[in-house]
Amino acid sequence: MAIRKIVMHPSPLLTQKCEKVVKFDKKLATLLDDMHETMIAEDGVGLAAPQIGETIQVAIVDFDEGQEVIEMINPVVTAIGGEEIEIEGCLSFPGLFGEVERPFYVKIEAQERDGMLYELEAEGYEARAILHEIDHLNGILFEDKIIRVVSLEELEALEEAREEGEEE
Template structure:
């Protein structure tokens, strides 16, 4: 396992539609392990493959609660409900934070590292983190959804996604 370099905006890979993962092998496992190590090293709560320069639909979310680490491969949002607005940051935009409105609830279908399909439902902060990472896989950056940028002193305990 290794800590990878975070790709910074305006790198092209951050704004493109990522490819579907078709091979569920040791190489994929290593990418997932490296993504986790990288996310932890940079104090993130989520990371997507394009953020380490890989053009594949792979993301990880771990907000530090009892849910643990969620590996999302080829994720697809099935349902959303409600609305929430809160601060977001991004490992590819160090020091930049903004208010973003997203659905409060999300239901997602994805695959695990072995290729097995599963569904997950999330609310509140976990739903926000999952949606932020899925956006990355479609070349959508949080900056395109910011209603107001925030100064660092306006933030209390906000983790970068």
Template sequence: MTIRAIVKSPNEILTTPTKKVRKFDRKLATLLKDMHDTMLDSDGIGIAAPQVGESIRVAIVDLGEGEDIIEMINPEVLETEGAVIDIEGCLSFPELYGEVERPFSVRIKAQERDGTWYELEAEDYEARAILHEIDHLDGILFDSKILRVVDPSELENEEEDIL
């Protein structure tokens, strides 16, 4: 189990669009494992490679509760639909929470760790997490999308996971 340091804002790696993954090897598999370990250790549900200091198009979403871990390599958003406003947080912004508007549903195309392509459709919280992480890969941070900052005391009655 390897826990990596989470890159906090402000840091240039977080706002720089990432490079496409071209090698699907043991190094990539190790990065995915380290990212998952780091995310779980920080009570997150999603993490992108720039958040652990790697400027490549790799992200993970794990909602827990028996759900599959979504590993996204070179993800592309194919379609979105609807809109919903909800509260988000981010591992790179400790103690910052805010209301963010995102599409209600998303369809993406991404690669597995072995390089094979897949498509995935997601709705609601899962779609929000996926889009939050893909934004990281494009150098877009959630603080730029906040409609209203939410005081942490407002979260006491809700169990918010951190994206």
């Protein structure tokens, strides 16, 4: 496994529509392992292949809650529902945070590293992360969806207030 370099905006790689994966081999497994190691090293929640220079439909999400890493190969959104506005960031946009409107619920079909098809449903924060990464695979950047930019100071104040509320 290896930590890969994150592709930063404004690289044109980030706005390309990615190619479907057709070979489920050791090279793909290595890429997925590298992506996970890179995401952890960068303190991220998700990572899409174009963010490390690979323009194929591969993305991962890991909420670090004792769950397995969600590996999404050739993902397709099959249903969405509700909407919410929350603050997002992106490893390819260091220091940029903003309010983004996304569906509250998502259902996807995707393939695992061995090519097996699966379905997944998610809500809230998990749905948001999954949709953010799928956007990357379609060349859609979160900066284009920002309703309002949030400063780092405002973000830290919101997180501090949330933590104080959880302690009570």
